[in-house]
Amino acid sequence: MLALSNIFVLMRLILFSFVVLSNFIFAQTDSIKIDSVKVNVVDSIKRSNEIDEVTITQFSVKKLNSPISTDVYSQQFFRKNPTPSIFESIAMVNGVKPQLNCSVCNTGDIHINGLEGAYTMILIDGMPIVSSLSTVYGLSGIPNSLIDRIEITKGPASSIYGSEAMGGIINIITKNALQAPNFSADMMTGNQGEINLDIAKKVIDNKNFSSLLSLNYFYFGNRIDQNKDNFTDTALQHRISFFNKWNFKRKESRLASFALRYFYEDRFGGEMQWKKKNRGTDNVYGESIYTNRFEMFGIYQLPMKGKFLLQYSYNYHDQNSFYGNTPYMATQKVLFLQLNWEKQLGKHNLKSGISYKSNFYDDNTPGTANLLGENQPMKSPIAGIYVEDEWEINDKNTLLIGYRYDYHKIHKSVHSPRLAWKFEPNPYNTLRLSFGTGFRVVNLFTEDHAALTGSREVVIKEDLKPEKSLNTNLSYLMKIPVNNYFINVDLNGFYSYFNNKIIGDFDSEPDKIIYNNLSGHAISRGISADVSTNWTLPFQVMLGVTYMDVYSVNDKEKTQQLHAPKWSGTYNLTYQFENQFSLDLTGQLYGPMRLPTVPNDFRPEYSPWFTLMNIQLSKKFENGFEIYGGIRNLLNFVPKNPILRPFDPFDKNVDDVINNPYGYTFDTTYGYSPMQGIRSFIGIRYQIR
Numbered sequence: 001m002l003a004l005s006n007i008f009v010l011m012r013l014i015l016f017s018f019v020v021l022s023n024f025i026f027a028q029t030d031s032i033k034i035d036s037v038k039v040n041v042v043d044s045i046k047r048s049n050e051i052d053e054v055t056i057t058q059f060s061v062k063k064l065n066s067p068i069s070t071d072v073y074s075q076q077f078f079r080k081n082p083t084p085s086i087f088e089s090i091a092m093v094n095g096v097k098p099q100l101n102c103s104v105c106n107t108g109d110i111h112i113n114g115l116e117g118a119y120t121m122i123l124i125d126g127m128p129i130v131s132s133l134s135t136v137y138g139l140s141g142i143p144n145s146l147i148d149r150i151e152i153t154k155g156p157a158s159s160i161y162g163s164e165a166m167g168g169i170i171n172i173i174t175k176n177a178l179q180a181p182n183f184s185a186d187m188m189t190g191n192q193g194e195i196n197l198d199i200a201k202k203v204i205d206n207k208n209f210s211s212l213l214s215l216n217y218f219y220f221g222n223r224i225d226q227n228k229d230n231f232t233d234t235a236l237q238h239r240i241s242f243f244n245k246w247n248f249k250r251k252e253s254r255l256a257s258f259a260l261r262y263f264y265e266d267r268f269g270g271e272m273q274w275k276k277k278n279r280g281t282d283n284v285y286g287e288s289i290y291t292n293r294f295e296m297f298g299i300y301q302l303p304m305k306g307k308f309l310l311q312y313s314y315n316y317h318d319q320n321s322f323y324g325n326t327p328y329m330a331t332q333k334v335l336f337l338q339l340n341w342e343k344q345l346g347k348h349n350l351k352s353g354i355s356y357k358s359n360f361y362d363d364n365t366p367g368t369a370n371l372l373g374e375n376q377p378m379k380s381p382i383a384g385i386y387v388e389d390e391w392e393i394n395d396k397n398t399l400l401i402g403y404r405y406d407y408h409k410i411h412k413s414v415h416s417p418r419l420a421w422k423f424e425p426n427p428y429n430t431l432r433l434s435f436g437t438g439f440r441v442v443n444l445f446t447e448d449h450a451a452l453t454g455s456r457e458v459v460i461k462e463d464l465k466p467e468k469s470l471n472t473n474l475s476y477l478m479k480i481p482v483n484n485y486f487i488n489v490d491l492n493g494f495y496s497y498f499n500n501k502i503i504g505d506f507d508s509e510p511d512k513i514i515y516n517n518l519s520g521h522a523i524s525r526g527i528s529a530d531v532s533t534n535w536t537l538p539f540q541v542m543l544g545v546t547y548m549d550v551y552s553v554n555d556k557e558k559t560q561q562l563h564a565p566k567w568s569g570t571y572n573l574t575y576q577f578e579n580q581f582s583l584d585l586t587g588q589l590y591g592p593m594r595l596p597t598v599p600n601d602f603r604p605e606y607s608p609w610f611t612l613m614n615i616q617l618s619k620k621f622e623n624g625f626e627i628y629g630g631i632r633n634l635l636n637f638v639p640k641n642p643i644l645r646p647f648d649p650f651d652k653n654v655d656d657v658i659n660n661p662y663g664y665t666f667d668t669t670y671g672y673s674p675m676q677g678i679r680s681f682i683g684i685r686y687q688i689r
Helices: 004-026 048-052 086-092 134-141
Strands: 061-063 070-074 096-100 108-112 120-124 147-154 168-174 183-190 195-205 209-220 236-248 256-270 286-301 307-323 326-345 348-363 382-392 397-408 412-426 429-440 457-460 467-482 485-499 502-505 512-517 521-534 539-554 557-560 567-576 581-590 610-620 625-632 679-688
Touching: 086 096, 086 108, 086 147, 086 567, 086 581, 108 120, 108 168, 134 236, 134 256, 134 286
Parallel strands: 120 168, 457 512
Antiparallel strands: 061 070, 070 147, 096 108, 147 168, 183 195, 183 679, 195 209, 209 236, 236 256, 256 286, 286 307, 307 326, 326 348, 348 382, 382 397, 397 412, 412 429, 429 467, 467 485, 485 521, 502 512, 521 539, 539 557, 539 567, 567 581, 581 610, 610 625, 625 679
């Protein structure tokens, strides 16, 4: 049952929201427009490119009609298991895994096809606004309320996005103010005390432009310790995000938009008795992180012959944090500009562009110190140019050839060719094949959270060289007709070969992480399959399974990558009842994954098979309201012993050979799954078109 106090808080939030906005809303609304549920079915008799878009009705998923295999997920898809942020909801996508990297503060990153989060490029409206520092905590600060849709490309991307997209791309498309509802609200709470509030309102809507203003507020303040290790199972979080987007109506439907977002979070995880006065001391262990982030981004189509599109973005990210008594203070500022040109010449769709990215990064670690130990912030401007030709050879074959050239201040010239081919012999079968290269400059202190916790000493053996990769991806989409509908089968094979790969050595010395360029090579390879129904029956199915083998070879010794299960899968089952009731069963299945153990560790080196299952019942009303509720982690799975020696977090008694014969030290890197067990949630949505 939900805690009574949480229900009262939720009711107060609802009342407050409606009192403040009611006069403004209803004064401009003569009648309430009903946003009815529409079911669209792909017609097998129509053009083949319509079939190729594979719209999955209940799940709102489609595949773009392009040589690059890209899946598009609407906001409705993620509502099958409502969560406060992108980081949690993205787990519903097969082959994409949000990985928790710390059992104390619950930071994480997003893995695609087994590659660490640093290899995933995250874009907002097509711009690389999620900087490396913000991948540590910023992902949890992107609320689902901002999303119109998410485009996911696994493997090498087009040359437009640059060389750093080695594992794949997650492009978050925000809502268009011209098309967004006049008002929407989504409020959710749960039995553990979390509260999430999303409110969005069109503040201006006229013949020239529209402006959308939204607020996201999340609070979780209950200290819960179900495994009795005296550490919070889930980090306490208090965050707020403001978002304002402007879309302009221009002649000849030229594009123009501008957006601002501010995000603040106060996060804590640690010993149950920790208080603010203990921040930065060695009396009581706590990981306390204050995050301030500002973003600005926009698009402007120039009034010129041909399609010239200017993209621009700027973000400022400040992190003030202590991991026990280890401070980590960091600031990053990133400016991005790109001018794109596009022209259709017969069967050739030509694209080209120039870009400039300026990156300023500073922290209090040796990563930004010169040889004399003096602070020296990193400044790394990158200028680039790209060309791309999508050539429709005939009705069955399309070829994409792309090339990008970047110039890096330190690493000089970077060449990134791309090649993709689409073969569609008939409307029911589509084959895609792509090749590409990758190049990535590594910043350990922003990409590997284990380097920040203070539980292990960071050792960098030499000047680290940039990583390089060769990537290929093969996709086969088959549509099986069943009584004028389809069963969609999507098979994907992937292979990536890395040189100079940088891997943290957690095994050689238990109290250290040793970083070095791999003298050998690393490989990520595998195959995934997705099966989905596309019919108007009340029962809808979407299943996915992935097998991958991710490992490194150093001095002829093969080592499996940490936190990369060979087997994983997703399941999404929906049943639509009469009277607008809907039941959703969603979840993820993970096979054994290698974990960062220490010598003579009593904990298993590999995790067990486990599934995180969720169920939700929702009801829509004709007046624009929707009520939903359900249970998360239905099977109550939680990992065992995620923290080593939680009773001695400052290692004050590690030399006690009687009680600590193996010399264990405090370590937080073993966790592989959320520590929250079974729990309930309930929420309400309201919308005026």
